[in-house]
Amino acid sequence: MAGILVTGSSRGIGAAIREQLESRNVRVIGHGTIAHDEQTIGANLADPAAPALLWNEALDRAGGEIDVLVNNAGLFEASALDRSDIEWLDAWEDTLRINLSAAAQLSRFAVLHWLERGARAGFKGGRIVHIASRAGHRGDSPAHWHYAAAKGGMLAMHKTIARQYAAQGISSFAVTPGFTDTAMAGDYLASRGGPDLLADIPLGRVAEPEEIANIAVYCALDAPESMTGATIDANGASYVR
Numbered sequence: 001m002a003g004i005l006v007t008g009s010s011r012g013i014g015a016a017i018r019e020q021l022e023s024r025n026v027r028v029i030g031h032g033t034i035a036h037d038e039q040t041i042g043a044n045l046a047d048p049a050a051p052a053l054l055w056n057e058a059l060d061r062a063g064g065e066i067d068v069l070v071n072n073a074g075l076f077e078a079s080a081l082d083r084s085d086i087e088w089l090d091a092w093e094d095t096l097r098i099n100l101s102a103a104a105q106l107s108r109f110a111v112l113h114w115l116e117r118g119a120r121a122g123f124k125g126g127r128i129v130h131i132a133s134r135a136g137h138r139g140d141s142p143a144h145w146h147y148a149a150a151k152g153g154m155l156a157m158h159k160t161i162a163r164q165y166a167a168q169g170i171s172s173f174a175v176t177p178g179f180t181d182t183a184m185a186g187d188y189l190a191s192r193g194g195p196d197l198l199a200d201i202p203l204g205r206v207a208e209p210e211e212i213a214n215i216a217v218y219c220a221l222d223a224p225e226s227m228t229g230a231t232i233d234a235n236g237a238s239y240v241r
């Protein structure tokens, strides 16, 4: 295994993914808005040029070959419907850029990298794991149109990649968590009234980041190739498809 790039590995779900991958002796190239430590590449995905810089630096650090991309970095920032037009549009553009466009740019670089490697002998395939969201299926709050749209777009992109590149040894998996116990969900639960939201989850609790990481690591390392195109829910049965 050459290397795995995990975006947004500085905390939350991404940090749990990184920890579980490293416990299996996988070389992880970490990422955050800034370089939190020597193993982490700093790249603010709000900048359209950042994904290319991140990909090239990650490739360098991995010795020229990346086997798995985990698109995990994400922003969940409320944007009230009644704010000014320009504020609402700015928030829309930021969330779509960070949560969807940056993931698309990185996915494109990964697919091109694997298509190029596939022309050589010994290529064992590449995988993308997208950390999407229940919101991509179910929609979200009035202040999160952008977040739900970005995650829905991510799911559509994931299906396209899975269907178009399976024959070239490229697999795509998506994970759709419901509320998960990180800073991201904490802010939301606080703003929307925690107990009411918990009542909407039959399991009676939010997910732990380690549970979501478990699924992501399974997709990255263990899932059979025939599972490509799958979307795995983890929401305590709060949205059953």
Ligand SMILES: NC(=O)c1ccc[n+]([C@@H]2O[C@H](COP(=O)([O-])OP(=O)(O)OC[C@H]3O[C@@H](n4cnc5c(N)ncnc54)[C@H](OP(=O)(O)O)[C@@H]3O)[C@@H](O)[C@H]2O)c1
Binding pocket: 007, 008, 009, 010, 011, 012, 013, 014, 031, 032, 033, 034, 043, 044, 045, 046, 071, 072, 073, 074, 075, 076, 098, 131, 132, 133, 134, 176, 177, 178, 179, 180, 181, 182, 183, 184, 185
């Ligand atoms: N928590 C939930 O309830 C939940 C539910 C469904 C889906 N998800 C998805 O799961 C993923 C991880 O979420 P989380 O809960 O672990 O979130 P989190 O604790 O808020 O961590 C977000 C991660 O994304 C990075 N990030 C945010 N904005 C960035 C930017 N502009 N440029 C580069 N990196 C950026 C952060 O880097 P810094 O540390 O440098 O800021 C951090 O590593 C996200 O895609 C999220 O949408 C979460």
